[in-house]
Amino acid sequence: MINFIGMSKALVERELETMGFQLKGxxxxxxxxxxxxxxxxxxVRTLEITFQRKSDGLFCSLLRLY
Structure with missing residues (x-):
């Protein structure tokens, strides 16, 4: 799996889409x-991603896969 830490939300979502993940909530x-x-x-795989708000957007700061 790709290391998403530090990546922007847009890049993370693009990668997740290619891996078959969809936003649930x-x-x-x-x-x-x-x-x-x-x-x-x-x-059935659940992925929780926490994005930290910074002045230039949202960036991945924590990831949990269940």
Missing amino acids: VIFENPRNICLEYRTSTI
Whole structure:
């Protein structure tokens, strides 16, 4: 799997799409971070990605795969 840490949200989502992941929803959001849930439809895999808000956009800061 690709190391997404430090990548922009747009780049992360582009890579996830090629791997078959789709956005399912927001787990939590606060002024500094947003945590999103992605899932695959074939093999049930859940990916939680936390993006940190910076002045120039959202960047991956934490990743959990279940």
